[in-house]
Amino acid sequence: MSSSSIATNNSISTIIGYCIGAEAVVGSNDATGVPEFWVGDAAGDMVAGQKQWDSNLSDGFDTGLVSVELNLRPGGGTSGVTWTLNGSPLVYTGSSYGTITRVRIRAGVSTTAISSWRSILIKFMKAGVQTDSFTLKSGPIADTSSDTPPTAKEQILTVTPGPSDIDQVIITGQFRLSDAATTLPNPYELMAQIYIDTSSCS
Numbered sequence: 663m664s665s666s667s668i669a670t671n672n673s674i675s676t677i678i679g680y681c682i683g684a685e686a687v688v689g690s691n692d693a694t695g696v697p698e699f700w701v702g703d704a705a706g707d708m709v710a711g712q713k714q715w716d717s718n719l720s721d722g723f724d725t726g727l728v729s730v731e732l733n734l735r736p737g738g739g740t741s742g743v744t745w746t747l748n749g750s751p752l753v754y755t756g757s758s759y760g761t762i763t764r765v766r767i768r769a770g771v772s773t774t775a776i777s778s779w780r781s782i783l784i785k786f787m788k789a790g791v792q793t794d795s796f797t798l799k800s801g802p803i804a805d806t807s808s809d810t811p812p813t814a815k816e817q818i819l820t821v822t823p824g825p826s827d828i829d830q831v832i833i834t835g836q837f838r839l840s841d842a843a844t845t846l847p848n849p850y851e852l853m854a855q856i857y858i859d860t861s862s863c864s
Contacts, residue, residue, distance in 0.1 A: 681863035684745040696849040701745035703757040724840040736829040760861035762828040769804040770816035773851040775841035778803040786823040787830035
């Protein structure tokens, strides 16, 4: 049976020890410039996508609820990792890995804003069969919308599978990034991220 914990920090920490990361940020909020989402390894090899989150900033910046799925198939490599946001997939084939040992999901902000997750479902698989799972209706969430002056905050959900032979993990859920200011936040001030630790990574 999986175990879990949630940690809250008043700063944005450096995440280490992972093999695969999948992220969504403010980006440039258009079809060019800083990407809005990407997936790749801890060394910085990645594939990235562009998405306009909000076409009208007169009432603030808001991605709305974004449905996501992160699928790490057995072994990685040509089998690939797929990171899908509202039906738009990215496929990353640059890393090979062993068994899945830990999942971390972060909501983070470094301005007066909100980053939140909900409806998280983690399926831990072995040879195509689900052997463990984890669900969370609400959270993690980082909310500094009432803070003056602006502050940073993160909340990190950590989930460890019970079995030690997990070769695939499928994570679904929804995130939302919002800022009441009528100007676009800096590209990395709001974030929703997933990090996967594995027994080996290359």
